[in-house]
Each structure stands twice: as C-alpha cells, then as structure tokens.
Amino acid sequence: MSNVSFAFWGTDEFSVTILEELRKAGLVPAVIVTPPDRPKGRGLVLTPPPAKEWAQREGVPVLQPERLDSTFSSQLSSFDASLFVVASYGLIIPQSVLNIPVKGTLNVHPSLLPHYRGATPIESQILADEKEVGVTIMLMDAEMDHGPIVAQRTQQPTTNNQQHIPPTATELTTRLAKEGGELLADVIPKWIAGEIEAVPQDHTQATYTKKLAKTDGEIDLSDDGYKNFLKIQAFTGSIGTHFFVSSSSPLQRGGAGGGGVKKIRVNIKSAEFKDGQLHLLRVIPEGKKEMDYGEFMRGLR
Numbered sequence: 001m002s003n004v005s006f007a008f009w010g011t012d013e014f015s016v017t018i019l020e021e022l023r024k025a026g027l028v029p030a031v032i033v034t035p036p037d038r039p040k041g042r043g044l045v046l047t048p049p050p051a052k053e054w055a056q057r058e059g060v061p062v063l064q065p066e067r068l069d070s071t072f073s074s075q076l077s078s079f080d081a082s083l084f085v086v087a088s089y090g091l092i093i094p095q096s097v098l099n100i101p102v103k104g105t106l107n108v109h110p111s112l113l114p115h116y117r118g119a120t121p122i123e124s125q126i127l128a129d130e131k132e133v134g135v136t137i138m139l140m141d142a143e144m145d146h147g148p149i150v151a152q153r154t155q156q157p158t159t160n161n162q163q164h165i166p167p168t169a170t171e172l173t174t175r176l177a178k179e180g181g182e183l184l185a186d187v188i189p190k191w192i193a194g195e196i197e198a199v200p201q202d203h204t205q206a207t208y209t210k211k212l213a214k215t216d217g218e219i220d221l222s223d224d225g226y227k228n229f230l231k232i233q234a235f236t237g238s239i240g241t242h243f244f245v246s247s248s249s250p251l252q253r254g255g256a257g258g259g260g261v262k263k264i265r266v267n268i269k270s271a272e273f274k275d276g277q278l279h280l281l282r283v284i285p286e287g288k289k290e291m292d293y294g295e296f297m298r299g300l301r
Contacts, residue, residue, distance in 0.1 A: 004192055007081040007101070009033045009089040010051040014177045018087045018108060019054050021181025027188060029060055031079045035091065036064045068097050076100065083192065085184065086140060087177075095142040103192055105140040108184055110176040112136060112152055114201040117145035118209035122169050122176070126234035131164055133172065135180040137187050139198045148198035150191060153183045166230055166273075170237040217241045219268075225278035232271045241268045247300055266296070 008019065008029035015034075022028070032055040040047040048056075055062045061079070065072040068091075077100060084105035086093065098105045111121040113136040118124075125133055134154040141147040155175060167175070190196045217239040219228045232241045247262045269282040269290055280293040 004083070004188060005030050005079070005081050006083040006085055006188065007031050007033060007076060007079060008051075009084060009086040009093070011035055011049045011090050012088050013050050014088040014110070014173055015051045016054045017174060017177035018181035018184060019051070021178060022185050022188075023058070025185035027185055028058065029085070030081050031061045031063060031076070033063045033065070033076065033089070035089075036066055068094055073097060073100065083188070085188070087180065087184075093140070098140055098142070106150060106184070106187070106191065107138050107140045107145075107147070108180040109136045109138060109145055110173070110180065112154065113138060113145060113149060114203060114206040116209055117206055119211045120209040122173050123212065123234040123238065124209040126166055126169060126172060127230050129164070129166060129230055133176065135176050135183060137180070137184055138201075146201065146203070148200045150196055150198045151183055151187050153179055155179055166233045168233045168236040173237070212239050214239050219243050221278075225276070226273055229271060229273040229278050232268055242266060243268070245300065 004027060006027075006029055008015075008022075008031075010016070010019065010032065011034055019029075019032075032051055034049045034051040034055075037046045037048045037052070039045065052062050052064065054060075063072070063075060065075075073096070076097075082101055083103040084098070084101050085108070086105060087108040093105070109117075109121065111117075111125060112132065112134045116124050132154060134152060136152045137150040138145070138147045139150055187196065212235070217231070217235050219231055219241050221228070221243055228241075235241050242265055245264050245266055247264050265286045267284040268280060269284060271278060271280045273279070282290055283293050283296055284290045285296055
C-alpha cells in the first residue's frame with residue numbers, strides 16, 4: 001500500500017502507537033503535522049513531540065505550524081496527500097484545511113462514538129467503570145467528534161475470574177491506540193478505493209467529556225473505596241491523584257518553641273482494590289522519594 005499518499009496529524013504516544021501499526025501494514029505518511037517543540041521539565045528544555053521523534057527516526061518530513069493559515073496550507077498541499085489522518089493532534093483544525101485532501105480527513109477516536117466525545121474519553125470511560133470500550137474511525141467535520149462513522153471496533157474488557165479489572169489510563173490508551181492503528185490500517189485502502197461508506201452518528205445519543213483540572217485529582221480516603229480506585233486508575237499518566245494528611249510531628253514556626261501540625265500532600269503512584277477495600281501501594285509524600293504506603297504511614301506516628 002506504499003502508493004497511498006496521506007498526511008498524518010498527531011502529537012503524543014497515542015499517535016506514535018498508531019503510526020507504528022500503520023508502518024507494520026506498509027502505510028507510511030508522506031508528511032507528519034505536529035505542534036512546535038515546547039519547553040518541558042524543570043529545566044524548560046525545548047522538547048519535540050513524540051510524533052516528531054518518530055518521524056525523524058523513519059525519515060518522514062515534518063511540519064510544525066504555529067498557525068494553520070494559508071501559508072501552512074500551501075506547504076501541506078505541496079505533498080499532494082489524497083487523505084489526512086488525525087490521531088490525538090490536540091488542536092482545532094479549521095474546515096478549510098480539512099477540505100484539502102480529495103478523500104477527506106479520517107480521525108481515530110478512543111471511544112465508541114457518539115459516546116465520550118471531547119478531550120478526555122480515556123479517563124472518562126474509566127471513571128464511569130465502562131465495560132464496553134473501543135475505537136472509532138470517523139470522517140472529520142468542523143464540529144467536535146461529530147462526523148460520520150467509517151468503522152468501529154469493540155475491545156473485550158480485562159477480567160480476572162470473570163471480574164472486571166479497571167485499567168489505568170496508560171494501559172487503556174496503549175490498548176486502544178494499538179486497536180485504532182490496526183483498524184485504521186484496514187480502513188485506509190478500502191476508504192481510498194471507495195469500498196466503505198461513512199454513516200452519520202446518532203447525535204441524540206451523544207455524551208461529552210470535560211478537560212481535567214489538577215484539583216480533580218484530589219481524593220478523600222474516607223470516600224467510597226471503589227470510586228477512589230477508579231479515579232486513581234483514570235488519572236494515572238495525566239494529572240495523577242493525591243490526598244492530604246496531617247503530620248503529628250512538631251512544626252517549627254517563627255523560631256524555637258513553636259509547634260503545630262503540618263498538612264502533607266501525598267501523591268499516589270499505585271493502588272489495588274481487593275476484597276472490597278482500596279489498598280494504596282506506593283506513594284510520594286511531599287518533599288520525599290517514592291515509598292511503600294505502609295512505610296509512609298508508620299513514619300507519621
């Protein structure tokens with residue numbers, strides 16, 4: 001299928017996994033469109049997006065526009081791609097750009113549309129304890145996750161002794177990206193050949209997700225243990241989860257003789273839900289290294 005000319009729009013590891021699945025099927029993009037390099041980490045080191053790093057390894061040209069304007073459109077048109085593929089690009093693409101390729105623009109979305117439209121479909125499905133997850137290939141239009149469906153594939157849930165195991169967001173992202181890449185590799189040649197028709201979504205069944213704020217990651221350990229576990233699983237790899245605990249150790253304030261109680265933020269690294277109870281496993285207390293949760297609690301006494 002090396003004669004299929006398409007441009008790939010993507011940014012993160014989800015995009016890279018899809019690119020790998022396409023490459024395995026002999027489908028390598030003519031060009032990759034990805035956001036500009038951004039400062040990252042404490043040192044604010046200028047860092048390329050993972051999709052750019054993949055492109056450089058594979059010798060694929062890269063475009064990193066600050067704006068999707070007419071100058072960029074001219075650059076992109078020079079690659080003569082008959083199809084665009086978008087997978088976790090992260091920015092709004094105007095209709096004028098979506099209209100450039102004669103075969104339109106396909107998007108890989110990690111949910112079974114019309115359910116879980118929006119910015120956080122992975123996290124939202126875990127929070128809802130969704131048993132039926134999957135990926136959708138849709139023909140993009142100007143509205144968010146609104147275009148007609150080209151193909152869908154459902155994944156079987158992970159179970160242990162027939163009991164559903166909620167995955168972490170990192171695990172589910174990897175699974176759905178691989179599934180999406182495999183499905184896309186099957187769809188692209190058929191779409192180019194005109195063998196598939198896009199079917200409009202049932203917009204009356206649409207559900208929406210919201211962007212995450214860091215405060216969404218705070219949990220109260222006195223709340224329902226399973227709901228807290230779902231939050232821990234859902235926010236792994238993004239905002240994370242944390243709780244606050246009061247230390248009974250003296251806190252010097254304003255010199256000798258002062259005392260008090262210190263409120264400590266504790267980031268949760270891993271947990272399990274077993275025998276109806278939430279068990280925290282690994283944590284990072286404020287100002288300290290990662291440790292066993294039991295060790296941390298013993299140090300508070």
